[in-house]
Amino acid sequence: MTIAIVGGGLAGATVATELRERGHEGPVTIYAAEPHLPYERPPLSKGVLLGNDEPDSVFVHDLDWYREHDVVVRRGTRVTAIDPARHVLGTADGEEPYEKLVLATGSSPRRMRLADECGKPVVYLRTIEDSRRLREALSSSPSVAIVGGGWIGLEVAAAARSMGCAVAVFEMAEQPLHAVLGPEIGKAFADLHRGHGVDLRLGAAVTAADLAAADLVVVGIGAVPSVELAADAGLAVDNGVLVDATLRTSSPDVFAIGDIANHDHPVLGHRVRVEHWDNAIEQGKTVAHNLLGDDSPYERQPYFFTDQYDLGMEYVGHVGPAGYDEVTIEGDLAGAFRAYWQRDGVVVAAMHANDWDASDAIRASIGTSFAKGAAG
Numbered sequence: 572m573t574i575a576i577v578g579g580g581l582a583g584a585t586v587a588t589e590l591r592e593r594g595h596e597g598p599v600t601i602y603a604a605e606p607h608l609p610y611e612r613p614p615l616s617k618g619v620l621l622g623n624d625e626p627d628s629v630f631v632h633d634l635d636w637y638r639e640h641d642v643v644v645r646r647g648t649r650v651t652a653i654d655p656a657r658h659v660l661g662t663a664d665g666e667e668p669y670e671k672l673v674l675a676t677g678s679s680p681r682r683m684r685l686a687d688e689c690g691k692p693v694v695y696l697r698t699i700e701d702s703r704r705l706r707e708a709l710s711s712s713p714s715v716a717i718v719g720g721g722w723i724g725l726e727v728a729a730a731a732r733s734m735g736c737a738v739a740v741f742e743m744a745e746q747p748l749h750a751v752l753g754p755e756i757g758k759a760f761a762d763l764h765r766g767h768g769v770d771l772r773l774g775a776a777v778t779a780a781d782l783a784a785a786d787l788v789v790v791g792i793g794a795v796p797s798v799e800l801a802a803d804a805g806l807a808v809d810n811g812v813l814v815d816a817t818l819r820t821s822s823p824d825v826f827a828i829g830d831i832a833n834h835d836h837p838v839l840g841h842r843v844r845v846e847h848w849d850n851a852i853e854q855g856k857t858v859a860h861n862l863l864g865d866d867s868p869y870e871r872q873p874y875f876f877t878d879q880y881d882l883g884m885e886y887v888g889h890v891g892p893a894g895y896d897e898v899t900i901e902g903d904l905a906g907a908f909r910a911y912w913q914r915d916g917v918v919v920a921a922m923h924a925n926d927w928d929a930s931d932a933i934r935a936s937i938g939t940s941f942a943k944g945a946a947g
């Protein structure tokens with residue numbers, strides 16, 4: 572069976588890895604628009620940006636691995652069309668057949684016109700090149716304006732402070748990370764950054780004058796799923812590529828995973844599109860099994876992590892559209908703590924900060940009735 576993987580990111584590389592580990596011997600080709608082998612993005616705003624990690628540490632495998640496992644990576648090759656009815660895909664080199672296809676095209680940074688037109692150097696952070704450019708720019712920019720107090724904005728703020736830049740972060744919500752963590756934990760992140768000297772401006776839109784006052788502008792206002800290929804092929808698309816519980820698109824021999832997959836989650840009971848590292852890996856594994864004949868639903872709870880200054884955190888679960896009615900915090904919000912978001916007395920999401928013994932326990936708490944200290 573010839574398997575085509577469109578997108579050479581973490582999700583795509585995981586599919587190829589798992590196919591070979593499961594003993595699949597047929598042709599596997601990864602079509603990668605970027606000139607690189609598949610790589611992981613989280614270090615680009617953390618260790619690599621700070622200069623603590625070697626740039627080469629981001630690659631999922633080295634070239635020898637792909638050769639030894641007979642996985643073809645077509646670097647610098649963008650897929651321009653797929654035709655699910657004829658089972659062919661198109662590149663600049665012409666048409667190529669496939670039997671099963673996995674879409675793993677990821678996402679790209681949401682652009683901001685005000686920033687693009689502000690007259691200052693502007694950086695968006697997604698690729699190895701962006702990270703390199705940002706590191707160089709930070710080392711020569713006394714002051715940085717960061718638009719967006721989400722994960723990437725805050726991680727860049729932490730890196731910029733440690734490189735000695737004056738940093739202002741502009742976030743429209745009342746607290747950073749408000750949409751995911753709510754006001755209580757969002758405030759803990761606000762305090763963390765203010766404690767490290769960040770000028771955090773909340774609850775107001777950034778202006779051209781704010782940006783003009785900085786030497787460098789970094790925009791981190793979210794990402795847009797890359798769905799053009801799927802949409803042009805007539806696949807069902809709505810905030811990502813619509814997939815069923817088993818990650819299959821509206822066309823039976825085409826699957827979609829990672830940042831682009833808008834997944835009908837059987838445990839959460841609603842659709843969810845997750846832009847996280849763990850989701851790219853775990854959906855990649857599930858889809859490899861389903862390509863080889865399983866029909867397994869993807870049931871894992873969303874998970875993500877961040878590192879900022881000396882704070883490391885993990886978060887499991889999903890509050891979702893129904894929201895939460897209570898959050899219980901155990902520990903010290905300025906140090907190590909655990910938090911449990913509950914709806915109708917049931918934990919729907921949980922996190923820890925600086926409490927690495929809690930990783931398994933917070934995961935196990937999801938779906939249980941909350942009892943104080945339950946994650947002990």
Ligand SMILES: Cc1cc2nc3c(=O)[nH]c(=O)nc-3n(C[C@H](O)[C@H](O)[C@H](O)COP(=O)(O)OP(=O)(O)OC[C@H]3O[C@@H](n4cnc5c(N)ncnc54)[C@H](O)[C@@H]3O)c2cc1C
Nearest residue numbers: 578580581582604612613649650676677829830846847848
């Ligand atoms: C700076 C940064 C820091 C992050 N930090 C964290 C973190 O701390 N924790 C966490 O959980 N998550 C983090 N993430 C999110 C995580 O990296 C993503 O969720 C993950 O990369 C998604 O993997 P993917 O394979 O779906 O997509 P991607 O990594 O975006 O890979 C998709 C690839 O497909 C290619 N492509 C697109 N269209 C085509 C085409 N038509 N033909 C061929 N190739 C194509 C793209 O060029 C890209 O290389 C971070 C992301 C960034 C950018």
